[in-house]
Amino acid sequence: MEAYMNSISTTPPLAADLVSFIEGLPKAELHLHIEGTLEPELLFALAQRNNVALPYASVEELRAAYAFTDLQSFLDLYYAGAAVLQTEQDFYEMTMAYIVRSRADNVRHAEIFFDPQTHTERGIGIDVVFSGIARALREARDKHGFSSAMIMSFLRHMSEEEAFATLEQALPLRAEYRDLWIGIGLDSAERGNPPEKFARVFARCRELGFHLVAHAGEEGPPEYVRDALDVLHVERIDHGVRSEEDPVLMKRLAAERIPLTVCPLSNLKLCVVDDMRKHNLARLLHAGLAVTVNSDDPAYFGGYMNANFLAVAASLRLSRTELVMLARNSFEATFLPAAAKQQLLLELDGYCMAH
Numbered sequence: 001m002e003a004y005m006n007s008i009s010t011t012p013p014l015a016a017d018l019v020s021f022i023e024g025l026p027k028a029e030l031h032l033h034i035e036g037t038l039e040p041e042l043l044f045a046l047a048q049r050n051n052v053a054l055p056y057a058s059v060e061e062l063r064a065a066y067a068f069t070d071l072q073s074f075l076d077l078y079y080a081g082a083a084v085l086q087t088e089q090d091f092y093e094m095t096m097a098y099i100v101r102s103r104a105d106n107v108r109h110a111e112i113f114f115d116p117q118t119h120t121e122r123g124i125g126i127d128v129v130f131s132g133i134a135r136a137l138r139e140a141r142d143k144h145g146f147s148s149a150m151i152m153s154f155l156r157h158m159s160e161e162e163a164f165a166t167l168e169q170a171l172p173l174r175a176e177y178r179d180l181w182i183g184i185g186l187d188s189a190e191r192g193n194p195p196e197k198f199a200r201v202f203a204r205c206r207e208l209g210f211h212l213v214a215h216a217g218e219e220g221p222p223e224y225v226r227d228a229l230d231v232l233h234v235e236r237i238d239h240g241v242r243s244e245e246d247p248v249l250m251k252r253l254a255a256e257r258i259p260l261t262v263c264p265l266s267n268l269k270l271c272v273v274d275d276m277r278k279h280n281l282a283r284l285l286h287a288g289l290a291v292t293v294n295s296d297d298p299a300y301f302g303g304y305m306n307a308n309f310l311a312v313a314a315s316l317r318l319s320r321t322e323l324v325m326l327a328r329n330s331f332e333a334t335f336l337p338a339a340a341k342q343q344l345l346l347e348l349d350g351y352c353m354a355h
């Protein structure tokens with residue numbers, strides 16, 4: 001919330017009816033790291049339960065440390081924070097907290113990243129990670145009709161060999177999690193870790209029939225976006241905001257309607273932009289790209305889905321039509337079967353007619 005407040009402090013407030021329109025707008029979240037939803041309060045509670053020492057005396061002190069200068073300064077804290085996750089129940093509670101929070105934002109479907117290497121490196125079994133996350137997602141589906149999927153992401157600061165080893169560990173679980181585990185992603189430090197580094201493991205995942213996505217063009221150059229498409233054969237680009245530096249790439253992204261999962265508050269917190277009013281989301285949208293709004297690591301960046309929508313709506317003065325385009329793009333960009341996608345699009349149409 002803090003980043004949102006700073007960015008709009010010199011921007012006129014949104015009309016109350018537009019705020020409530022955004023809050024109730026049905027939406028899909030396609031760029032969310034479940035480890036990035038670990039709020040300081042839960043992080044402290046898990047540290048205590050699992051006897052993990054923290055270098056912070058209080059929740060407030062920890063929150064005060066969330067002042068990032070770039071992606072790496074965030075990743076250092078994010079990986080350290082994830083060390084409190086030890087048991088299946090811990091992963092369950094973290095995931096359930098995210099579901100409660102995103103249902104309140106009227107997120108109707110979420111495709112969630114998880115980073116097994118962050119945990120297996122510390123001796124946590126990969127089955128523990130899958131099981132805790134999936135138990136929460138299945139419970140939310142059965143109790144509330146909350147629709148979701150899991151995207152297992154490789155850490156790009158690690159080697160391709162280590163990514164292959166993670167894939168080998170995970171594949172025996174595939175049948176057990178067939179209802180949820182639909183895709184493979186690529187995240188962590190982008191600069192100096194180009195898509196080609198993971199060409200072989202992505203080719204294998206493609207053969208295995210997974211959906212493919214990758215972070216590209218967050219801090220890295222537009223060539224990484226092009227190579228994520230041409231070398232890794234991804235179907236969506238996570239972030240992709242630096243694509244704007246390459247007009248040929250922009251034309252292609254628009255013509256092929258390749259979804260970009262943009263994360264406005266993340267971009268502000270990680271200094272990809274220094275002012276939300278300068279964010280290129282509206283320009284990308286107007287250039288015909290399939291832009292979506294997402295929260296990335298909401299516990300660290302100051303807001304969940306609605307905070308992201310409200311921040312761009314206020315700073316970029318987005319109209320209802322533009323906001324609906326963003327929500328529509330989010331449903332169209334899901335990996336849901338056509339009928340389920342259509343159902344969500346109809347729900348969105350119904351909402352627009354009623355408001």
Ligand SMILES: Nc1ncnc2[nH]cnc12
Nearest residue numbers: 033187188189215296297
């Ligand atoms: N914004 C981001 N970029 C790259 N890797 C990440 N892992 C978690 N959040 C990330």
Ligand SMILES: [Zn+2]
Nearest residue numbers: 033187238296
């Ligand atoms: Zn991300």
